[in-house]
Amino acid sequence: MANQKMLGFVHTAQKMPDKRSAADRRQDFAEIYARFSDERANEQANRCSQCGVPFCQVHCPVSNNIPDWLKLTAEGRLEEAYEVSQATNNFPEICGRICPQDRLCEGNCVIEQSTHGAVTIGSVEKYINDTAWENGWVKPRKPARELGLSVGVIGAGPAGLAAAEELRAKGYEVHVYDRYDRMGGLLVYGIPGFKLEKDVVARRVQRLADAGVIFHSNFEVGRDASLAELRERHVTILIATGVYQARDIKAPGSGLKNIVPALEYLTTSNKVGLGDRMDAYEDGSLNAAGKKVVVLGGGDTAMDCVRTAIRQGATSVKCLYRRDRKNMPGSQREVAHAEEEGVEFVWQAAPEAFTGNDVVTGVRAVRIHLGVADATGRQTPQVIEGSDFTEPADLVIKALGFEPEDLPGMFGSPDLTVTRWGTLLVDHRTKMTSLDGVFAAGDIVRGASLVVWAIRDGRDAADAMHAYAQTVGAPKLAVAAE
């Protein structure tokens, strides 16, 4: 009741004049909220049944020791919980925020299976690690000794950063090259700030810099150096460049103005959120304010676009997807959030053409019937004749997925072998590509995937690069120096 009074949650008839300043009220709220978080984390941690087979851990890509850190949290031993949590994950509070837990740890919690609702593992992971940051427990991982060997990492997304941290902790001089001005890859320019605050990413990057990782921003491999040149500089190299080639739609009218790719839209929005001045946002071409927005696609990128458009003040936001709700690739949790926020989903609808003269005014679409399953088990979409309709639009965002860029061509390395999907071909035991001493990790190997898988790959690649440098690379250097 005391808390309710402080927060002003009292019946009007009993309401007393509140003489505190706004700053005091905010401070009170922050304290009460912090206590609430403590209690919630503790309550959730206590719900863990400590089952014999930790399915949550089995389904966590970095094999987080979830039952142990839940138990420590329930006992109020947060610093120890932090130690256990950070032992397996380089960016635990980031995963706690943006992992699709319903498909991973929480979806496999035995309490969820018994229909009592999963322990909210991601929120507890976020809570433990945010508390660690607040209390100064998170320190740069400086090496005990320097190995005198230099490694190169191309790409500062979660895969590259996780590998860089692990390699630096082992004693390597680590150089990270990224073509963007800020480090973090899609953590900073893809995923919107309302899901992942950018200062949470920046403090991680700073932690790496404090450990001695050397960052080269605005450095595009292929333009500023070839892969061969980097191989001369470093004993081993990691390629962690992600996938950035947007899938496009070829349809009448697709060249009209205000039909834009998702990543361009989200990157601009993120840059504006970071305080950059962006002309395309100012002139309205990448700003949804006051517009009828149609997003094409059904993955997580599409969900980020619809939710960003709502926040920018769109008058309406519709999402067109050719399959139904249960077959969409995006997280069901994200869809639920989007619906709560006012997004309308137009299921089983596929775009056929765009209307308008110079600027788009609508999307002409057809209704889809889901037919028999194909060889992959997915029902084949079939157009329903005569079902076309037009969805009015002032801004159309294409969120149809991503493919790899032509890395062998860009890097001037035709001998860098790719799969038939354009991803880098690696030996899955060692993560080494077709080039000696050149490893790869993250989306450029898996295709568009998840942050937590990129972290896992980065950590595995770091182990393999260390083994390579010690057994092959370093002896070669020593011989060359003689």
Ligand SMILES: Cc1cc2nc3c(=O)[nH]c(=O)nc-3n(C[C@H](O)[C@H](O)[C@H](O)COP(=O)(O)OP(=O)(O)OC[C@H]3O[C@@H](n4cnc5c(N)ncnc54)[C@H](O)[C@@H]3O)c2cc1C
């Ligand atoms: C809009 C969007 C939302 C997403 N939301 C989620 C989510 O909520 N949860 C989740 O788990 N996953 C999400 N993902 C997926 C996740 O972001 C990726 O799987 C993950 O970031 C892949 O990490 P990575 O390190 O392999 O690549 P990236 O994060 O893509 O990083 C690659 C880096 O390489 C750099 N680079 C590329 N080419 C070069 C070059 N030639 N020279 C130098 N540098 C180069 C890029 O600038 C970039 O910084 C989302 C993806 C998108 C697009």
Ligand code: SF4
């Ligand atoms: S890293 Fe992701 S999958 Fe693993 S425990 Fe954390 S939220 Fe769950």
